[in-house]
Amino acid sequence: MTGRPPIGRDTRLCMSLSARPGNYGSRFHNRLYDLLGLDFVYKSFATTDLPGAIGGIRALGVRGCAISMPFKEAVIPLLDGLAPSAAAIASVNTIVNDGGVLTGHNTDHAAVVALTAGIDPATRFVLHGSGGMAKAVAAALHRNGLRDGTIVARNEAAGRALADLYGYRWQATPREGAPLLVNVTPLGMTGADAGALAFPAGMIATCRIALDAVQYPPETPFLRAATAAGARAITGTEVATLQALEQFILYTGATPTPAQVAEAAAFARAAP
Structure with a gap:
């Protein structure tokens, strides 16, 4: 060194x-x-x-x-x-x-573009979140050709605005699963939200790819459940x-x- x-x-x-x-x-x-x-x-x-x-x-x-x-x-x-x-x-x-x-x-955008570059553009996804990081992730998925997506956000104005920007759908809460699930909320982060799942267990059990933007812990409850079900994990780390x-x-x-x-x-x- x-x-x-x-x-x-x-x-x-x-x-x-x-x-x-x-x-x-x-x-x-x-x-x-x-x-x-x-x-x-x-x-x-x-x-x-x-x-x-x-x-x-x-x-x-x-x-x-x-x-x-x-x-x-x-x-x-x-x-x-x-x-x-x-x-x-x-x-x-x-x-x-x-x-x-x-x-x-914004270097988050470039990172997510690189990490999701190999995903089939026909893959349907659900993205949970509508803040700054959610914008970067949604933009990256759109850049990689993914057009069939749903933005889940309790804040309807922010969620609809993000969804409309890229032609995606908006929902207030997760209602249906998808092959690609993306968490861009604090759910699962160390602290008050540490034990929370970003998506219902049934949705996680059927996904094929799970991306969690939470940096710590590297393996959130969402990612643990997804990998246990056989999904590929992309971590916040x-x-x-x-x-x-x-x-x-x-x-x-x-x-x-x-x-x-x-x-x-x-x-x-x-x-x-």
């Missing part, structure tokens, strides 16, 4: 903002800094003052910031511009600071790794090798 320089006045700071921070991003980025000998450090934060936090990024010269729920849409008016990846779906998961100019990107790699490249301009990415991902998975 190369090892990065000692932290000093020239060290660049990158960070994340989330309502419920985890360790995956910090461990992944910091491990790659070590492996590539980069003078960067990464730290995760929670906030109840989003405008203040974004102002701090600008004022303190923070190089980059990952944005997680529930800030992916609320952050947009606080930025100076959007890259095409974020403008297309009105959702930001990454901020890049170039001399005080803050540009929003896989999504997190691919999108974090894209963030890393945006922040540093450096491209790690596949072996370095695999090592950083394994290191990040080793702690909750």
